[in-house]
Amino acid sequence: MDPASTRSTSLYRTDVGRKDWMDLVKGVAIIMVVVYHTMLFLRAIDYDAPGMGRAKIILETFPMPAFFVIAGMFQLRVPQWSFADTWKRRLSSYLYLYVLWSVLRFVFYLIVPNVRAADGAGATASDPLALALILVWPSSSYWFIYALFVFTIAVWLMRRLPAWSQVAITGVISVLFSSGILDVHNVGWNRMGEYLVFFTAGVLFSRPIGDAVHKAKPWQIVAFLGVFAGVSALLAFSSLAGAIPGVVLIAQVASIAFAYTAAVHLTRLRALSWVNYIGVRSLNVYLLHVFVIAGLAAIVLAIPALRIIPSRGWILLAVITTLVIVISLLLYRVLSRVTWLFVSPIRHRPGGAQRRGAAARRGRRAGKGPRDASGPASADPDAAVGLDDPPAGASAGASDAAARATDRQPPAAPAIETGAARAAEGSD
Numbered sequence: 488m489d490p491a492s493t494r495s496t497s498l499y500r501t502d503v504g505r506k507d508w509m510d511l512v513k514g515v516a517i518i519m520v521v522v523y524h525t526m527l528f529l530r531a532i533d534y535d536a537p538g539m540g541r542a543k544i545i546l547e548t549f550p551m552p553a554f555f556v557i558a559g560m561f562q563l564r565v566p567q568w569s570f571a572d573t574w575k576r577r578l579s580s581y582l583y584l585y586v587l588w589s590v591l592r593f594v595f596y597l598i599v600p601n602v603r604a605a606d607g608a609g610a611t612a613s614d615p616l617a618l619a620l621i622l623v624w625p626s627s628s629y630w631f632i633y634a635l636f637v638f639t640i641a642v643w644l645m646r647r648l649p650a651w652s653q654v655a656i657t658g659v660i661s662v663l664f665s666s667g668i669l670d671v672h673n674v675g676w677n678r679m680g681e682y683l684v685f686f687t688a689g690v691l692f693s694r695p696i697g698d699a700v701h702k703a704k705p706w707q708i709v710a711f712l713g714v715f716a717g718v719s720a721l722l723a724f725s726s727l728a729g730a731i732p733g734v735v736l737i738a739q740v741a742s743i744a745f746a747y748t749a750a751v752h753l754t755r756l757r758a759l760s761w762v763n764y765i766g767v768r769s770l771n772v773y774l775l776h777v778f779v780i781a782g783l784a785a786i787v788l789a790i791p792a793l794r795i796i797p798s799r800g801w802i803l804l805a806v807i808t809t810l811v812i813v814i815s816l817l818l819y820r821v822l823s824r825v826t827w828l829f830v831s832p833i834r835h836r837p838g839g840a841q842r843r844g845a846a847a848r849r850g851r852r853a854g855k856g857p858r859d860a861s862g863p864a865s866a867d868p869d870a871a872v873g874l875d876d877p878p879a880g881a882s883a884g885a886s887d888a889a890a891r892a893t894d895r896q897p898p899a900a901p902a903i904e905t906g907a908a909r910a911a912e913g914s915d
Contacts, residue, residue: 498758509750536800556688582636665739684736
């Protein structure tokens with residue numbers, strides 16, 4: 488074999504599917520989410536460091552819009568369903584996961600010391616009243632699951648409106664919330680108002696988005712990066728920029744455009760396969776990571792000697808972020824057999840026979856039986872959060888690929904607020 492060809496094969500993957508860029512985007516986004524939440528916990532226990540405040544603003548710009556657009560791309564059939572079908576195939580599972588993990592969070596903070604007891608959403612972590620009001624006053628990072636519930640209803644209700652009017656309505660709402668003009672003094676609702684436009688765009692423009700990311704030219708990718716960097720710098724260094732209507736939205740759209748188009752090329756690099764691996768399991772990391780951060784933060788707080796380390800804030804941020812991702816992935820491997828933690832016990836699973844058949848075919852090609860091909864008898868979060876519909880333009884092969892792992896996830900991650908009150912608010 489030609490040495491140059493061998494080197495190329497070792498550097499680049501040859502098994503990249505048309506939709507694999509989504510996993511890279513989700514991997515980067517969930518890592519940023521873990522960094523963001525770790526930063527909140529460290530600052531709460533006085534392990535701040537110069538520059539963390541500005542870094543927090545950058546981390547607030549990209550992950551959630553990126554997740555919601557991809558989530559919407561997998562919901563393009565929702566407007567075609569009756570409300571009963573939408574409830575069975577989407578809404579009931581969202582509501583189940585949101586309530587279940589909110590209860591688990593409440594119980595967790597009854598046992599583990601809450602180092603953010605006086606900080607933003609952390610103040611209500613062990614409050615029974617806050618738990619009882621989670622459907623009307625969402626106050627934790629699990630608002631993201633509830634947002635999928637609310638957004639799906641919103642898209643279904645707007646289904647008869649022209650696409651341009653749906654984007655215009657949700658875009659205006661986003662600008663009002665992101666600039667702080669509208670503020671309902673609740674982290675969850677503020678964020679939902681800001682991010683609904685991205686979910687709606689994903690639903691309405693799944694095919695154009697999928698086509699555009701593959702057709703983008705190098706100069707366009709660089710231009711997207713330039714706009715994102717420029718507007719993000721403005722937000723980071725000017726306390727007034729975020730209050731200007733539309734500035735935050737421009738940064739968010741530019742960040743998505745850059746990340747999506749760059750990911751199409753970067754996902755071919757074998758060196759980044761680990762990011763794709765995390766992206767496939769982004770929901771698992773999302774559901775578990777806050778528990779891990781809280782535990783590690785409590786340990787850090789109990790070791791005063793750590794305060795003598797130079798640049799301790801940034802060092803601990805890097806170490807804890809790494810540990811959180813690894814531990815979250817390992818926890819999921821253990822907990823995945825407890826299927827009710829990740830999938831509603833009563834759920835509608837369209838296409839189950841096709842998925843089982845596809846798994847069996849893959850198993851036969853690999854010389855395995857059907858059970859080996861589909862992995863352990865664990866949770867199927869695809870069915871739980873609605874990844875059973877491939878984005879528009881996906882081929883039969885892509886549909887088969889979408890079922891290739893029982894732990895393949897839709898986009899999920901905690902929210903990141905923007906607007907005037909974001910410095911005071913926080914999500915745990």
